[in-house]
Amino acid sequence: MKRKLTYLLCLALLVMSLAGVSSVSALQDNSQKVSAKLNSAIHSNSAPKYIFMFIGDGMGFSQINSAQVYEGNNNYGEVAPEKLNFTQFPAAGVATTQDSTSFCPDSASTATSLASGVKTHSGTIGLKVDKTTVAPTITELLKQQKNMKIGVVSNVTINHATPASYYSHVQSRNSYYDIALQMADSGFDYFGGGSINEATGKEKDKRSAYEILEEKGYKIADSNEEILALNKDSGKVYAVSPKLQDSGAMPYALDTAEGDLQLADFVKKGIDVLDNKNGFFLMTESGKIDWAAHANDAKSVISDVLAFEDAIQVAIEFGKKHPDETLIIVTADHETGGMSIGYAATGYDTAFDILGNQKMSYVAFDELIGKMKKNDADGLTFEEVMPVITEQFGLLAPSDAIKDNPMEMTAGEYKKLKDGFTESMKSVKTKNEENTLLYGTYDPLSVSITHIINNKAGVGWTSYAHTGVPVGVFATGVGASQFNGSYDNTDIFYKLADLTRIKTK
Ligand SMILES: [Zn+2]
Known part of the structure:
Protein backbone atom coordinates (compact mmCIF):
# COMPACT_ATOMS: atom_id res chain seq x y z
CA MET A 1 0.00 0.00 0.00
CA SER A 340 11.89 6.73 -22.72
CA ILE A 341 13.86 9.92 -22.45
CA GLY A 342 17.20 8.39 -21.57
CA TYR A 343 18.94 5.34 -23.03
CA ALA A 344 21.44 2.76 -21.77
CA ALA A 345 24.28 3.96 -24.01
CA THR A 346 23.76 7.70 -23.38
CA GLY A 347 23.22 7.46 -19.61
CA TYR A 348 22.51 10.85 -18.07
CA ASP A 349 22.84 12.74 -21.35
CA THR A 350 20.42 13.58 -24.13
CA ALA A 351 21.09 15.22 -27.49
CA PHE A 352 17.67 15.76 -29.04
CA ASP A 353 19.14 18.16 -31.60
CA ILE A 354 20.37 15.01 -33.38
CA LEU A 355 16.74 14.29 -34.28
CA GLY A 356 16.71 17.57 -36.20
CA ASN A 357 18.66 15.80 -38.96
CA GLN A 358 15.71 13.54 -39.80
CA LYS A 359 13.76 14.99 -42.73
CA MET A 360 11.10 12.35 -43.38
CA SER A 361 9.05 9.72 -41.56
CA TYR A 362 9.93 6.02 -41.70
CA VAL A 363 6.93 5.56 -44.03
CA ALA A 364 8.09 8.17 -46.52
CA PHE A 365 11.57 6.60 -46.40
CA ASP A 366 10.15 3.10 -47.02
CA GLU A 367 8.31 4.51 -50.05
CA LEU A 368 11.48 6.18 -51.32
CA ILE A 369 13.54 2.99 -51.01
CA GLY A 370 10.68 1.03 -52.59
CA LYS A 371 10.87 3.30 -55.65
CA MET A 372 14.68 3.00 -55.84
CA LYS A 373 14.34 -0.78 -55.66
CA LYS A 374 11.84 -0.82 -58.51
CA ASN A 375 14.10 1.28 -60.73
CA ASP A 376 17.18 -0.84 -60.04
CA ALA A 377 16.94 -4.07 -62.04
CA ASP A 378 20.22 -5.61 -60.81
CA GLY A 379 19.38 -5.08 -57.14
CA LEU A 380 19.96 -2.19 -54.78
CA THR A 381 23.33 -2.13 -53.00
CA PHE A 382 24.13 -0.70 -49.58
CA GLU A 383 26.55 1.74 -51.28
CA GLU A 384 23.64 3.13 -53.34
CA VAL A 385 21.40 3.54 -50.29
CA MET A 386 23.90 5.01 -47.80
CA PRO A 387 23.97 8.53 -49.39
CA VAL A 388 20.15 8.63 -49.16
CA ILE A 389 20.35 7.69 -45.46
CA THR A 390 22.88 10.49 -44.92
CA GLU A 391 20.67 12.98 -46.75
CA GLN A 392 17.42 12.09 -45.00
CA PHE A 393 18.69 11.23 -41.50
CA GLY A 394 22.15 12.80 -41.30
CA LEU A 395 23.86 9.53 -40.32
CA LEU A 396 27.50 9.20 -41.41
CA ALA A 397 29.58 6.05 -41.91
CA PRO A 398 32.46 5.59 -39.44
CA SER A 399 35.56 7.34 -40.75
CA ASP A 400 38.97 8.38 -39.47
CA ALA A 401 38.53 11.74 -41.21
CA ILE A 402 35.56 12.87 -39.12
CA LYS A 403 36.30 14.32 -35.71
CA ASP A 404 33.65 14.74 -32.99
CA ASN A 405 30.67 14.63 -35.32
CA PRO A 406 27.73 13.27 -33.32
CA MET A 407 26.18 11.90 -36.53
CA GLU A 408 29.07 9.52 -37.17
CA MET A 409 28.01 5.97 -36.44
CA THR A 410 30.03 3.70 -34.17
CA ALA A 411 31.24 0.41 -35.66
CA GLY A 412 28.39 -1.34 -33.83
CA GLU A 413 25.75 1.05 -35.17
CA TYR A 414 27.13 0.74 -38.70
CA LYS A 415 26.93 -3.05 -38.51
CA LYS A 416 23.38 -2.81 -37.23
CA LEU A 417 22.48 -0.59 -40.19
CA LYS A 418 24.08 -2.94 -42.71
CA ASP A 419 22.35 -5.96 -41.16
CA GLY A 420 19.04 -4.09 -41.37
CA PHE A 421 19.69 -3.34 -45.04
CA THR A 422 20.54 -6.98 -45.83
CA GLU A 423 17.40 -8.21 -44.09
CA SER A 424 15.28 -5.52 -45.76
CA MET A 425 16.37 -6.58 -49.25
CA LYS A 426 15.36 -10.23 -48.70
CA SER A 427 12.13 -11.11 -50.49
CA VAL A 428 11.26 -13.48 -47.64
CA LYS A 429 12.22 -12.10 -44.23
CA THR A 430 13.95 -14.34 -41.70
CA LYS A 431 11.59 -15.08 -38.84
CA ASN A 432 13.33 -15.64 -35.54
CA GLU A 433 13.28 -14.32 -32.00
CA GLU A 434 16.19 -11.94 -32.57
CA ASN A 435 14.63 -10.31 -35.64
CA THR A 436 11.28 -9.92 -33.88
CA LEU A 437 13.03 -7.94 -31.13
CA LEU A 438 15.15 -5.95 -33.59
CA TYR A 439 12.52 -5.05 -36.16
CA GLY A 440 9.01 -5.93 -34.91
CA THR A 441 6.83 -6.03 -38.01
CA TYR A 442 8.59 -3.03 -39.56
CA ASP A 443 11.00 -2.72 -42.45
CA PRO A 444 14.38 -3.82 -41.05
CA LEU A 445 16.23 -0.93 -42.71
CA SER A 446 14.06 2.02 -41.64
CA VAL A 447 13.53 0.71 -38.11
CA SER A 448 17.30 0.21 -37.76
CA ILE A 449 17.84 3.81 -38.87
CA THR A 450 15.31 5.24 -36.40
CA HIS A 451 16.68 3.08 -33.58
CA ILE A 452 20.22 4.31 -34.27
CA ILE A 453 19.30 7.98 -34.51
CA ASN A 454 16.89 7.78 -31.53
CA ASN A 455 19.45 6.04 -29.33
CA LYS A 456 22.11 8.60 -30.25
CA ALA A 457 19.68 11.32 -29.13
CA GLY A 458 19.01 9.48 -25.86
CA VAL A 459 15.61 8.02 -26.71
CA GLY A 460 14.89 4.38 -25.90
CA TRP A 461 12.06 2.07 -26.90
CA THR A 462 10.95 -1.15 -25.21
CA SER A 463 8.04 -2.26 -27.39
CA TYR A 464 6.39 -2.13 -30.81
CA ALA A 465 3.01 -2.37 -29.04
ZN1 LIG B 1 -1.60 1.63 -31.39
Missing part, protein backbone atom coordinates in the same frame (compact mmCIF):
# COMPACT_ATOMS: atom_id res chain seq x y z
CA LYS A 2 2.81 2.35 0.96
CA ARG A 3 4.52 1.57 -2.34
CA LYS A 4 1.32 2.34 -4.19
CA LEU A 5 0.94 5.69 -2.42
CA THR A 6 4.54 6.65 -3.16
CA TYR A 7 3.98 5.71 -6.77
CA LEU A 8 0.83 7.82 -7.03
CA LEU A 9 2.56 10.73 -5.34
CA CYS A 10 5.43 10.52 -7.82
CA LEU A 11 2.96 10.39 -10.70
CA ALA A 12 1.05 13.38 -9.34
CA LEU A 13 4.30 15.35 -8.99
CA LEU A 14 5.27 14.36 -12.52
CA VAL A 15 1.92 15.55 -13.85
CA MET A 16 2.09 18.76 -11.84
CA SER A 17 5.56 19.54 -13.10
CA LEU A 18 4.57 18.68 -16.68
CA ALA A 19 1.49 20.85 -16.32
CA GLY A 20 3.37 23.68 -14.70
CA VAL A 21 0.77 23.65 -11.89
CA SER A 22 3.38 24.60 -9.31
CA SER A 23 4.63 27.49 -11.37
CA VAL A 24 2.39 30.52 -11.63
CA SER A 25 5.05 32.37 -13.60
CA ALA A 26 5.04 29.66 -16.28
CA LEU A 27 1.33 30.28 -16.79
CA GLN A 28 1.87 34.02 -17.08
CA ASP A 29 4.92 33.77 -19.35
CA ASN A 30 2.98 31.84 -21.94
CA SER A 31 -0.22 33.86 -21.87
CA GLN A 32 -0.23 34.01 -25.66
CA LYS A 33 -0.74 30.28 -25.87
CA VAL A 34 -3.15 29.81 -22.96
CA SER A 35 -5.94 32.07 -21.75
CA ALA A 36 -6.20 33.50 -18.23
CA LYS A 37 -9.97 33.91 -18.63
CA LEU A 38 -10.42 30.32 -19.75
CA ASN A 39 -8.20 29.11 -16.93
CA SER A 40 -10.20 31.06 -14.34
CA ALA A 41 -13.40 29.15 -15.25
CA ILE A 42 -12.06 25.82 -13.99
CA HIS A 43 -14.12 25.82 -10.77
CA SER A 44 -17.30 26.96 -12.54
CA ASN A 45 -20.44 24.95 -11.80
CA SER A 46 -22.21 25.75 -15.03
CA ALA A 47 -22.46 23.12 -17.77
CA PRO A 48 -19.97 23.62 -20.62
CA LYS A 49 -21.61 24.41 -23.94
CA TYR A 50 -18.58 23.84 -26.16
CA ILE A 51 -16.56 20.73 -25.35
CA PHE A 52 -13.28 19.80 -27.02
CA MET A 53 -11.92 16.33 -26.33
CA PHE A 54 -8.42 15.76 -27.69
CA ILE A 55 -6.99 12.25 -27.66
CA GLY A 56 -3.31 11.82 -28.49
CA ASP A 57 -3.28 8.14 -29.37
CA GLY A 58 -0.28 6.51 -27.71
CA MET A 59 0.72 9.87 -26.22
CA GLY A 60 2.31 8.99 -22.91
CA PHE A 61 4.37 11.39 -20.78
CA SER A 62 7.54 10.55 -22.75
CA GLN A 63 5.89 11.44 -26.06
CA ILE A 64 4.70 14.77 -24.59
CA ASN A 65 7.95 15.65 -22.91
CA SER A 66 10.02 14.60 -25.94
CA ALA A 67 8.36 17.39 -27.89
CA GLN A 68 9.07 19.77 -24.99
CA VAL A 69 12.72 18.65 -24.81
CA TYR A 70 13.15 18.85 -28.59
CA GLU A 71 11.80 22.40 -28.63
CA GLY A 72 13.52 23.31 -25.38
CA ASN A 73 16.94 24.49 -24.28
CA ASN A 74 19.62 21.80 -24.08
CA ASN A 75 22.48 24.15 -23.15
CA TYR A 76 24.47 23.01 -20.13
CA GLY A 77 23.42 25.12 -17.15
CA GLU A 78 20.24 26.37 -18.86
CA VAL A 79 18.42 23.09 -19.57
CA ALA A 80 14.66 23.70 -19.75
CA PRO A 81 11.76 22.24 -21.72
CA GLU A 82 9.64 24.44 -23.98
CA LYS A 83 6.15 23.95 -22.58
CA LEU A 84 3.40 22.82 -24.90
CA ASN A 85 0.11 24.70 -24.60
CA PHE A 86 -1.80 21.88 -22.91
CA THR A 87 0.84 21.08 -20.30
CA GLN A 88 0.18 24.61 -19.04
CA PHE A 89 -3.51 23.94 -18.49
CA PRO A 90 -4.48 24.67 -14.86
CA ALA A 91 -6.02 21.25 -14.18
CA ALA A 92 -4.14 17.97 -14.56
CA GLY A 93 -4.57 14.36 -13.61
CA VAL A 94 -3.42 10.83 -14.33
CA ALA A 95 -5.65 8.04 -15.62
CA THR A 96 -5.09 4.29 -15.58
CA THR A 97 -5.74 2.63 -18.92
CA GLN A 98 -6.10 -1.15 -18.47
CA ASP A 99 -9.06 -2.84 -20.19
CA SER A 100 -10.95 -5.94 -19.09
CA THR A 101 -8.46 -8.27 -20.76
CA SER A 102 -5.07 -6.54 -20.53
CA PHE A 103 -2.89 -4.03 -18.72
CA CYS A 104 -1.45 -3.23 -22.16
CA PRO A 105 -4.77 -2.38 -23.75
CA ASP A 106 -5.63 -1.39 -27.32
CA SER A 107 -7.33 1.71 -28.71
CA ALA A 108 -10.73 0.09 -29.18
CA SER A 109 -11.25 -0.78 -25.53
CA THR A 110 -9.57 2.33 -24.11
CA ALA A 111 -11.42 4.76 -26.38
CA THR A 112 -14.61 2.89 -25.40
CA SER A 113 -13.72 3.56 -21.75
CA LEU A 114 -13.26 7.27 -22.51
CA ALA A 115 -16.36 7.52 -24.71
CA SER A 116 -18.75 5.25 -22.78
CA GLY A 117 -17.35 4.76 -19.26
CA VAL A 118 -17.09 0.97 -19.43
CA LYS A 119 -14.29 -1.58 -19.48
CA THR A 120 -14.37 -4.07 -22.32
CA HIS A 121 -12.20 -6.53 -24.27
CA SER A 122 -9.19 -5.41 -26.28
CA GLY A 123 -10.44 -5.00 -29.85
CA THR A 124 -14.08 -4.33 -28.92
CA ILE A 125 -15.81 -1.02 -29.58
CA GLY A 126 -18.82 0.48 -27.77
CA LEU A 127 -19.99 -2.78 -26.19
CA LYS A 128 -19.80 -3.82 -22.54
CA VAL A 129 -17.66 -6.72 -21.31
CA ASP A 130 -20.34 -9.24 -22.47
CA LYS A 131 -19.56 -8.00 -26.03
CA THR A 132 -23.31 -7.65 -26.61
CA THR A 133 -24.78 -4.83 -24.51
CA VAL A 134 -24.44 -1.46 -26.16
CA ALA A 135 -22.66 1.15 -24.04
CA PRO A 136 -24.03 4.55 -25.12
CA THR A 137 -21.34 7.10 -25.93
CA ILE A 138 -21.05 10.60 -24.47
CA THR A 139 -21.55 11.91 -28.00
CA GLU A 140 -24.78 9.96 -28.56
CA LEU A 141 -26.10 11.04 -25.14
CA LEU A 142 -25.26 14.73 -25.67
CA LYS A 143 -26.96 14.63 -29.06
CA GLN A 144 -30.09 12.88 -27.73
CA GLN A 145 -30.49 14.76 -24.47
CA LYS A 146 -29.09 18.23 -25.22
CA ASN A 147 -29.38 18.43 -28.99
CA MET A 148 -25.70 19.37 -29.18
CA LYS A 149 -23.95 19.05 -32.51
CA ILE A 150 -21.26 16.37 -32.67
CA GLY A 151 -17.96 16.24 -34.53
CA VAL A 152 -15.33 13.49 -34.84
CA VAL A 153 -11.89 14.22 -36.30
CA SER A 154 -8.93 11.91 -36.74
CA ASN A 155 -5.73 12.04 -38.77
CA VAL A 156 -5.82 8.26 -39.24
CA THR A 157 -8.70 6.53 -41.01
CA ILE A 158 -12.06 7.82 -39.76
CA ASN A 159 -13.34 4.28 -39.01
CA HIS A 160 -10.21 3.37 -37.04
CA ALA A 161 -10.71 2.28 -33.42
CA THR A 162 -10.50 5.62 -31.58
CA PRO A 163 -12.86 7.73 -33.72
CA ALA A 164 -15.13 4.68 -34.15
CA SER A 165 -15.54 4.42 -30.37
CA TYR A 166 -17.46 7.71 -30.40
CA TYR A 167 -20.10 6.56 -32.92
CA SER A 168 -20.13 2.76 -33.30
CA HIS A 169 -20.75 -0.47 -31.41
CA VAL A 170 -19.06 -3.59 -32.82
CA GLN A 171 -17.46 -6.73 -31.38
CA SER A 172 -14.33 -6.32 -33.50
CA ARG A 173 -12.47 -3.16 -34.48
CA ASN A 174 -11.60 -4.93 -37.75
CA SER A 175 -15.23 -4.78 -38.92
CA TYR A 176 -14.33 -1.60 -40.79
CA TYR A 177 -17.22 -1.73 -43.24
CA ASP A 178 -19.82 -2.19 -40.49
CA ILE A 179 -18.25 0.68 -38.58
CA ALA A 180 -18.50 2.90 -41.70
CA LEU A 181 -22.19 2.00 -42.03
CA GLN A 182 -22.73 2.99 -38.38
CA MET A 183 -20.91 6.25 -39.08
CA ALA A 184 -23.45 6.97 -41.84
CA ASP A 185 -26.29 6.17 -39.41
CA SER A 186 -24.87 8.19 -36.49
CA GLY A 187 -26.52 11.43 -37.55
CA PHE A 188 -23.42 13.22 -36.24
CA ASP A 189 -22.78 16.57 -37.84
CA TYR A 190 -19.11 16.61 -38.76
CA PHE A 191 -16.46 14.04 -39.59
CA GLY A 192 -13.01 15.16 -40.66
CA GLY A 193 -9.48 13.95 -41.41
CA GLY A 194 -8.51 10.56 -42.83
CA SER A 195 -10.41 8.44 -45.34
CA ILE A 196 -12.58 5.35 -44.80
CA ASN A 197 -10.66 2.10 -44.48
CA GLU A 198 -12.17 -0.75 -46.57
CA ALA A 199 -14.89 1.55 -47.94
CA THR A 200 -16.22 -1.27 -50.13
CA GLY A 201 -15.68 -4.06 -47.61
CA LYS A 202 -12.83 -6.52 -47.07
CA GLU A 203 -13.55 -8.30 -50.37
CA LYS A 204 -14.22 -5.00 -52.19
CA ASP A 205 -17.64 -6.31 -53.16
CA LYS A 206 -19.90 -3.99 -51.14
CA ARG A 207 -21.54 -0.70 -52.03
CA SER A 208 -19.20 2.23 -51.36
CA ALA A 209 -19.56 3.63 -47.85
CA TYR A 210 -19.02 7.10 -49.34
CA GLU A 211 -22.11 6.64 -51.51
CA ILE A 212 -24.10 5.49 -48.49
CA LEU A 213 -22.94 8.51 -46.48
CA GLU A 214 -24.10 10.80 -49.30
CA GLU A 215 -27.43 8.99 -49.44
CA LYS A 216 -27.83 9.63 -45.68
CA GLY A 217 -27.37 13.34 -46.25
CA TYR A 218 -23.63 13.86 -45.81
CA LYS A 219 -21.79 16.30 -48.02
CA ILE A 220 -18.38 14.84 -48.82
CA ALA A 221 -15.71 17.52 -49.18
CA ASP A 222 -12.41 16.13 -50.42
CA SER A 223 -10.47 19.02 -51.94
CA ASN A 224 -8.78 21.96 -50.19
CA GLU A 225 -11.25 24.37 -51.82
CA GLU A 226 -14.35 22.44 -50.78
CA ILE A 227 -13.05 21.89 -47.25
CA LEU A 228 -12.00 25.50 -46.69
CA ALA A 229 -15.44 26.67 -47.92
CA LEU A 230 -17.34 24.66 -45.26
CA ASN A 231 -19.43 26.68 -42.79
CA LYS A 232 -22.44 26.48 -40.46
CA ASP A 233 -24.78 26.18 -43.44
CA SER A 234 -22.98 23.18 -44.93
CA GLY A 235 -25.25 20.63 -43.23
CA LYS A 236 -23.86 17.23 -42.26
CA VAL A 237 -20.29 16.98 -43.53
CA TYR A 238 -17.46 14.51 -44.01
CA ALA A 239 -14.27 16.41 -44.86
CA VAL A 240 -11.64 14.01 -46.22
CA SER A 241 -7.99 15.07 -46.46
CA PRO A 242 -7.01 15.31 -50.14
CA LYS A 243 -3.54 14.05 -49.23
CA LEU A 244 -3.35 10.52 -47.84
CA GLN A 245 -0.50 8.24 -46.81
CA ASP A 246 -0.09 4.95 -45.02
CA SER A 247 -3.36 3.13 -45.94
CA GLY A 248 -5.71 6.10 -46.11
CA ALA A 249 -4.54 8.19 -43.15
CA MET A 250 -3.44 11.82 -43.31
CA PRO A 251 0.32 12.14 -43.88
CA TYR A 252 2.76 12.41 -40.99
CA ALA A 253 3.20 16.07 -40.06
CA LEU A 254 6.89 15.61 -40.90
CA ASP A 255 5.97 14.70 -44.50
CA THR A 256 3.55 17.56 -45.18
CA ALA A 257 4.33 20.55 -47.36
CA GLU A 258 3.14 24.14 -47.13
CA GLY A 259 -0.48 24.40 -48.20
CA ASP A 260 -1.36 20.87 -47.09
CA LEU A 261 -4.30 20.67 -44.70
CA GLN A 262 -3.20 19.87 -41.15
CA LEU A 263 -5.08 18.45 -38.19
CA ALA A 264 -5.57 22.05 -36.96
CA ASP A 265 -7.45 22.88 -40.18
CA PHE A 266 -9.92 20.06 -39.54
CA VAL A 267 -10.53 21.40 -36.01
CA LYS A 268 -11.06 24.93 -37.39
CA LYS A 269 -13.55 23.64 -39.94
CA GLY A 270 -15.22 21.54 -37.26
CA ILE A 271 -15.91 24.69 -35.26
CA ASP A 272 -17.25 26.46 -38.36
CA VAL A 273 -19.63 23.59 -39.16
CA LEU A 274 -20.70 22.79 -35.58
CA ASP A 275 -21.17 26.23 -34.00
CA ASN A 276 -24.84 26.60 -33.01
CA LYS A 277 -27.02 27.77 -30.11
CA ASN A 278 -27.11 24.36 -28.38
CA GLY A 279 -23.35 23.98 -28.39
CA PHE A 280 -21.16 21.11 -29.60
CA PHE A 281 -18.81 18.29 -28.66
CA LEU A 282 -15.77 17.83 -30.89
CA MET A 283 -13.48 14.82 -30.42
CA THR A 284 -10.12 15.14 -32.18
CA GLU A 285 -7.69 12.25 -32.31
CA SER A 286 -4.06 12.29 -33.38
CA GLY A 287 -3.61 8.64 -34.27
CA LYS A 288 -0.35 9.28 -36.07
CA ILE A 289 1.44 9.77 -32.73
CA ASP A 290 0.55 6.13 -32.02
CA TRP A 291 1.56 4.85 -35.46
CA ALA A 292 4.95 6.59 -35.27
CA ALA A 293 5.50 5.24 -31.74
CA HIS A 294 4.67 1.67 -32.86
CA ALA A 295 7.43 2.08 -35.46
CA ASN A 296 9.82 3.57 -32.85
CA ASP A 297 10.26 6.77 -34.90
CA ALA A 298 10.80 9.55 -32.34
CA LYS A 299 11.07 12.45 -34.80
CA SER A 300 7.72 11.56 -36.37
CA VAL A 301 6.21 11.24 -32.88
CA ILE A 302 7.51 14.69 -31.94
CA SER A 303 6.36 16.35 -35.18
CA ASP A 304 2.88 14.93 -34.73
CA VAL A 305 2.72 15.95 -31.04
CA LEU A 306 3.58 19.49 -32.20
CA ALA A 307 0.88 19.34 -34.93
CA PHE A 308 -1.50 18.11 -32.21
CA GLU A 309 -0.54 21.15 -30.12
CA ASP A 310 -1.45 23.37 -33.10
CA ALA A 311 -4.85 21.68 -33.30
CA ILE A 312 -5.36 22.26 -29.56
CA GLN A 313 -4.39 25.92 -30.02
CA VAL A 314 -7.41 26.31 -32.34
CA ALA A 315 -9.66 25.23 -29.47
CA ILE A 316 -7.84 27.56 -27.05
CA GLU A 317 -8.40 30.50 -29.41
CA PHE A 318 -12.11 29.59 -29.60
CA GLY A 319 -12.18 29.29 -25.80
CA LYS A 320 -10.71 32.78 -25.40
CA LYS A 321 -13.84 34.09 -27.14
CA HIS A 322 -16.18 31.88 -25.04
CA PRO A 323 -14.33 31.52 -21.70
CA ASP A 324 -17.46 30.88 -19.63
CA GLU A 325 -18.81 28.17 -21.94
CA THR A 326 -15.81 26.19 -23.20
CA LEU A 327 -14.14 23.07 -21.77
CA ILE A 328 -10.97 21.61 -23.31
CA ILE A 329 -9.65 18.19 -22.28
CA VAL A 330 -6.43 16.66 -23.61
CA THR A 331 -5.59 13.05 -22.83
CA ALA A 332 -4.38 9.78 -24.33
CA ASP A 333 -5.89 6.33 -24.63
CA HIS A 334 -2.63 4.56 -23.66
CA GLU A 335 1.12 4.83 -24.12
CA THR A 336 2.78 3.26 -27.18
CA GLY A 337 6.30 1.90 -27.65
CA GLY A 338 7.53 2.13 -24.07
CA MET A 339 9.32 5.30 -25.10
CA HIS A 466 1.20 -0.46 -26.29
CA THR A 467 2.30 -0.34 -22.67
CA GLY A 468 0.42 -0.20 -19.37
CA VAL A 469 1.70 3.08 -17.92
CA PRO A 470 -0.97 5.61 -16.87
CA VAL A 471 -1.55 8.67 -19.08
CA GLY A 472 -1.97 12.37 -18.39
CA VAL A 473 -5.22 14.30 -18.48
CA PHE A 474 -4.96 18.07 -18.97
CA ALA A 475 -7.97 20.39 -18.81
CA THR A 476 -8.93 24.03 -18.93
CA GLY A 477 -12.16 25.98 -19.06
CA VAL A 478 -15.57 25.38 -17.50
CA GLY A 479 -15.47 22.67 -14.84
CA ALA A 480 -11.90 21.64 -15.67
CA SER A 481 -10.97 21.24 -11.97
CA GLN A 482 -12.99 17.99 -12.05
CA PHE A 483 -10.08 16.46 -13.94
CA ASN A 484 -7.51 17.05 -11.18
CA GLY A 485 -6.25 13.96 -9.39
CA SER A 486 -5.67 10.29 -10.04
CA TYR A 487 -8.45 8.10 -11.42
CA ASP A 488 -9.40 5.52 -14.05
CA ASN A 489 -10.04 6.33 -17.73
CA THR A 490 -13.72 5.33 -17.33
CA ASP A 491 -14.09 8.21 -14.82
CA ILE A 492 -13.45 10.70 -17.63
CA PHE A 493 -16.81 9.70 -19.15
CA TYR A 494 -18.61 10.11 -15.79
CA LYS A 495 -16.94 13.45 -15.06
CA LEU A 496 -18.15 14.71 -18.46
CA ALA A 497 -21.63 13.29 -17.90
CA ASP A 498 -21.78 15.03 -14.48
CA LEU A 499 -20.61 18.34 -15.84
CA THR A 500 -23.07 18.29 -18.74
CA ARG A 501 -25.85 16.90 -16.49
CA ILE A 502 -26.86 14.11 -18.79
CA LYS A 503 -28.51 10.87 -17.69
CA THR A 504 -26.29 7.85 -18.27
CA LYS A 505 -28.88 5.14 -17.50
